[in-house]
Amino acid sequence: MTADTVASAVEGLRRVVPPERVALDPDVLRGLSHDEAEWAPVGAAIAAVRVRTEAEVAALVRVCAELRVPIVARGAGTGLSGGANAVDGGIVLDLSQMREILEIDTENLLCVVQPGVVNNDLKAAVAEHGLWYPPDPASAPWATLGGNVATNAGGLCCLKYGVTRDYVLGLRAVVGGPAGYGSAVALGRRTSKGVAGYDLTGLMVGSEGTLGIVTEITLRLRPAPVGHPRTVVGAFSSLVDAGRAVAGVTRRGLTPAALELLDRVCLEAVEEWKQLGVDPTTAALLLARVDSPGTAGAEEATAIVTEFTDAGAIWATESTDDVEAEALFEARRLAYPALERLGPVLTEDVCVPRSKVPAMFAQIEAIASRHDVRIATVAHAGDGNLHPLLLTPPGDDDARHRAMLAFEELLDAAIALGGTVTGEHGVGLLKRGGMLRELDAGNIALQRGVKDAFDPLGIFNPGKVL
Amino acid sequence: MTADTVASAVEGLRRVVPPERVALDPDVLRGLSHDEAEWAPVGAAIAAVRVRTEAEVAALVRVCAELRVPIVARGAGTGLSGGANAVDGGIVLDLSQMREILEIDTENLLCVVQPGVVNNDLKAAVAEHGLWYPPDPASAPWATLGGNVATNAGGLCCLKYGVTRDYVLGLRAVVGGPAGYGSAVALGRRTSKGVAGYDLTGLMVGSEGTLGIVTEITLRLRPAPVGHPRTVVGAFSSLVDAGRAVAGVTRRGLTPAALELLDRVCLEAVEEWKQLGVDPTTAALLLARVDSPGTAGAEEATAIVTEFTDAGAIWATESTDDVEAEALFEARRLAYPALERLGPVLTEDVCVPRSKVPAMFAQIEAIASRHDVRIATVAHAGDGNLHPLLLTPPGDDDARHRAMLAFEELLDAAIALGGTVTGEHGVGLLKRGGMLRELDAGNIALQRGVKDAFDPLGIFNPGKVL
Numbered sequence: 001m002t003a004d005t006v007a008s009a010v011e012g013l014r015r016v017v018p019p020e021r022v023a024l025d026p027d028v029l030r031g032l033s034h035d036e037a038e039w040a041p042v043g044a045a046i047a048a049v050r051v052r053t054e055a056e057v058a059a060l061v062r063v064c065a066e067l068r069v070p071i072v073a074r075g076a077g078t079g080l081s082g083g084a085n086a087v088d089g090g091i092v093l094d095l096s097q098m099r100e101i102l103e104i105d106t107e108n109l110l111c112v113v114q115p116g117v118v119n120n121d122l123k124a125a126v127a128e129h130g131l132w133y134p135p136d137p138a139s140a141p142w143a144t145l146g147g148n149v150a151t152n153a154g155g156l157c158c159l160k161y162g163v164t165r166d167y168v169l170g171l172r173a174v175v176g177g178p179a180g181y182g183s184a185v186a187l188g189r190r191t192s193k194g195v196a197g198y199d200l201t202g203l204m205v206g207s208e209g210t211l212g213i214v215t216e217i218t219l220r221l222r223p224a225p226v227g228h229p230r231t232v233v234g235a236f237s238s239l240v241d242a243g244r245a246v247a248g249v250t251r252r253g254l255t256p257a258a259l260e261l262l263d264r265v266c267l268e269a270v271e272e273w274k275q276l277g278v279d280p281t282t283a284a285l286l287l288a289r290v291d292s293p294g295t296a297g298a299e300e301a302t303a304i305v306t307e308f309t310d311a312g313a314i315w316a317t318e319s320t321d322d323v324e325a326e327a328l329f330e331a332r333r334l335a336y337p338a339l340e341r342l343g344p345v346l347t348e349d350v351c352v353p354r355s356k357v358p359a360m361f362a363q364i365e366a367i368a369s370r371h372d373v374r375i376a377t378v379a380h381a382g383d384g385n386l387h388p389l390l391l392t393p394p395g396d397d398d399a400r401h402r403a404m405l406a407f408e409e410l411l412d413a414a415i416a417l418g419g420t421v422t423g424e425h426g427v428g429l430l431k432r433g434g435m436l437r438e439l440d441a442g443n444i445a446l447q448r449g450v451k452d453a454f455d456p457l458g459i460f461n462p463g464k465v466l
Numbered sequence: 467m468t469a470d471t472v473a474s475a476v477e478g479l480r481r482v483v484p485p486e487r488v489a490l491d492p493d494v495l496r497g498l499s500h501d502e503a504e505w506a507p508v509g510a511a512i513a514a515v516r517v518r519t520e521a522e523v524a525a526l527v528r529v530c531a532e533l534r535v536p537i538v539a540r541g542a543g544t545g546l547s548g549g550a551n552a553v554d555g556g557i558v559l560d561l562s563q564m565r566e567i568l569e570i571d572t573e574n575l576l577c578v579v580q581p582g583v584v585n586n587d588l589k590a591a592v593a594e595h596g597l598w599y600p601p602d603p604a605s606a607p608w609a610t611l612g613g614n615v616a617t618n619a620g621g622l623c624c625l626k627y628g629v630t631r632d633y634v635l636g637l638r639a640v641v642g643g644p645a646g647y648g649s650a651v652a653l654g655r656r657t658s659k660g661v662a663g664y665d666l667t668g669l670m671v672g673s674e675g676t677l678g679i680v681t682e683i684t685l686r687l688r689p690a691p692v693g694h695p696r697t698v699v700g701a702f703s704s705l706v707d708a709g710r711a712v713a714g715v716t717r718r719g720l721t722p723a724a725l726e727l728l729d730r731v732c733l734e735a736v737e738e739w740k741q742l743g744v745d746p747t748t749a750a751l752l753l754a755r756v757d758s759p760g761t762a763g764a765e766e767a768t769a770i771v772t773e774f775t776d777a778g779a780i781w782a783t784e785s786t787d788d789v790e791a792e793a794l795f796e797a798r799r800l801a802y803p804a805l806e807r808l809g810p811v812l813t814e815d816v817c818v819p820r821s822k823v824p825a826m827f828a829q830i831e832a833i834a835s836r837h838d839v840r841i842a843t844v845a846h847a848g849d850g851n852l853h854p855l856l857l858t859p860p861g862d863d864d865a866r867h868r869a870m871l872a873f874e875e876l877l878d879a880a881i882a883l884g885g886t887v888t889g890e891h892g893v894g895l896l897k898r899g900g901m902l903r904e905l906d907a908g909n910i911a912l913q914r915g916v917k918d919a920f921d922p923l924g925i926f927n928p929g930k931v932l
Binding site: 105106107108109110130131151152154158159163165166175177178179180183184185186187189190191192193194195196197198199200202203205206207211222223224247250251253255292293294295296351352353354355380383384385418419420421422423424425426427431434435438439440441442443444445446447448449450451452453454465466 | 571572573574575596597617618620624625629631632641643644645646649650651652653655656657658659660661662663664665666668669671672673677688689690713716717719721758759760761762817818819820821846849850851884885886887888889890891892893897900901904905906907908909910911912913914915916917918919920931932
């Protein structure tokens with residue numbers, strides 16, 4: 001891209017958005033040009049634009065389409081696959097200032113939000129009306145709902161309550177292709193059911209900004225849960241035993257609201273940092289949260305204790321101490337930042353059929369050993385969604401190289417077990433190769449067909465996903 | 467189409483499928499050329515082909531692509547929008563013989579089926595393993611899962627348990643377009659979560675055979691429900707009061723497993739036919755089924771009685787008599803066939819935000835009166851999904867004309883209330899006009915883009931949906 005082209009692009013942007021919201025400063029640009037994915041390539045953007053309205057987004061898309069300037073949309077940048085990383089010669093479209101909750105419809109249990117609303121802010125706002133928005137990625141205190149939609153974010157409670165896509169009833173988006181670049185379209189509905197036409201809403205969810213820019217989201221809500229959740233804890237002398245406990249819980253048809261795993265490396269890192277009083281001497285800890293009210297909840301908790309015990313737990317019990325239960329889930333939430341303190345963390349996000357969780361844990365151990373890589377594992381174990389975290393000493397290039405080999409082998413192991421290379425983080429940049437190995441050629445051809453139909457100019461987040 | 471072209475097409479079909487499964491007999495063809503939609507146009511097919519394997523489907527699609535012969539896939543033909551109606555010069559692809567349950571995975575709570583498996587047959591098969599496949603369209607005793615997938619079928623229990631799309635984890639399909647006509651592709655996954663690429667599985671669900679031919683379906687299952695369901699009944703002196711009760715139940719965050727409505731015309735027709743002992747003197751009956759176990763279920767039932775009473779019910783009570791409760795739900799199931807005995811029934815399928823149910827009922831009454839059309843209403847009221855059934859005396863062309871005007875006005879009324887023209891039956895032929903009025907032009911352009919990308923030759927169920 002020549003300096004002249006850049007100048008004329010910037011001039012175009014400034015015609016449609018006030019100049020003070022078109023950032024060119026290299027430091028500002030650098031900060032807005034990447035997400036949290038370790039070692040994913042970051043391109044050199046020509047500008048970052050903070051938008052406030054759908055009309056601005058539409059005008060920007062028209063300008064960028066005319067000049068063939070790539071657009072990378074971003075919210076809070078908490079992604080873990082590089083999906084929001086800038087591309088060379090493109091702009092970063094920062095939607096974090098579009099953060100109004102436009103409507104909370106208590107009559108129909110839904111809300112309408114702008115994409116920059118933070119997940120936890122929405123949770124708090126709807127809680128005031130006795131309502132609940134379940135999807136709870138670990139990044140919920142910072143992540144925007146637009147980003148959640150882009151990646152089809154999951155979290156702890158999706159085991160029982162589903163992922164982001166299950167809550168998106170409708171969208172507004174600025175698109176291109178057959179609708180014309182810069183067209184704002186309404187997709188989906190406000191009703192609880194509807195089959196008028198193809199499910200374009202579901203198609204946009206998880207598309208990582210490659211099919212258009214989401215400008216408004218209509219989300220289904222649930223009544224706030226009633227009653228007091230129960231916590232079941234089990235300690236295991238091996239990850240594989242813990243995996244067998246998870247398989248047992250699934251086979252028995254138990255559906256806790258969360259079923260999380262932490263391995264010893266995680267527990268040690270959290271304990272060293274925060275001194276929550278969690279015993280870090282076991283190989284794996286399983287935490288189940290049960291939110292069924294009354295007797296049903298009590299029975300479910302007891303059945304989970306039994307499954308843990310039958311799988312060979314060192315000990316398993318329902319925690320009757322709220323402080324202890326809270327500390328355990330706090331340890332789960334803090335595992336990732338606790339490990340990041342020790343050095344760069346390459347985050348894996350494989351998902352396998354739940355009966356294969358023990359086999360996947362065995363693979364993780366084998367791969368860690370084969371490549372001499374330290375791997376800590378946290379997992380939404382009940383979903384079969386495992387996050388092996390590859391730890392590398394800061395500045396150790398050889399360790400980094402070994403970690404990247406292990407990363408790809410973990411993907412292959414998950415595929416071989418009938419799983420997927422990404423359960424909830426998205427393909428972004430880091431999983432493109434893995435996705436090509438997971439999906440058959442015909443599937444990829446159809447994916448490409450969708451992309452080409454929606455974005456024939458290839459300006460929406462090019463190089464991501466496909 | 468000339469006789470020569472037809473002959474060469476038939477010859478082509480017989481090269482890839484044994485001749486005894488290529489039906490040309492006009493009577494056989496007529497029987498396989500339409501679904502249950504009243505007054506939807508039916509084209510003249512050149513042949514009906516019974517397939518047994520994916521390889522046969524693939525070979526047929528290649529032949530048809532080469533000769534530009536349209537393909538209309540069908541299962542049991544229980545659709546209500548004309549989606550499976552034959553088109554001129556096309557073939558009918560009958561998938562009802564592909565009816566093997568290929569796998570029931572009790573470890574991972576999923577199953578793999580061929581598209582011709584009947585919904586209730588799958589329910590029975592998985593029940594033997596303590597598992598449950600929830601989607602329950604009224605046609606479940608006959609409808610195939612392939613058809614359920616094609617229309618994204620709903621039913622009674624989707625209020626609490628979701629629609630077909632919520633259960634489809636993955637598909638195999640024979641597609642065209644960028645993958646090449648006749649390619650068999652695997653879409654989706656076997657894991658509970660996954661975000662590798664665009665949600666093409668969700669896109670295929672509800673696409674009514676216009677994007678390809680589904681040849682295998684991987685479905686999520688649930689543990690069989692525990693405990694004894696409760697039934698709450700309320701009788702109302704007006705449909706609008708019943709609608710207010712529905713809105714009240716939603717607003718209070720209650721989630722019964724079903725919340726169904728029957729109006730007086732339905733009750734009379736059922737009683738006259740079957741003498742179930744249901745009192746047909748009220749304007750509307752609401753039936754709620756509560757399946758939460760234990761105290762929670764008891765509290766939910768009581769709360770629903772209260773909402774019914776507050777909305778002005780003549781009476782409302784939890785039925786403690788199993789025989790009575792079963793008779794009431796049987797009346798619900800029999801409403802449609804009972805009305806069909808009286809003459810042609812044009813089935814509406816609007817869905818509105820649940821707070822708008824009373825307003826929609828008022829519109830139904832006004833439109834019935836304005837066009838002098840007898841309308842019976844059954845409804846998945848808790849979803850806001852109403853089925854006004856337009857009754858016409860057999861052979862009365864003027865009544866039929868008035869019914870068709872009322873049909874379109876009902877669609878407009880639903881759109882005006884923020885609803886959709888089809889909650890669960892699909893667009894097919896009958897809702898194409900309504901869909902164009904519901905969705906904005908940009909949305910339709912994107913739909914068209916998807917269709918063109920997946921089926922540039924336009925041979926997959928042409929003229930349906932779009």
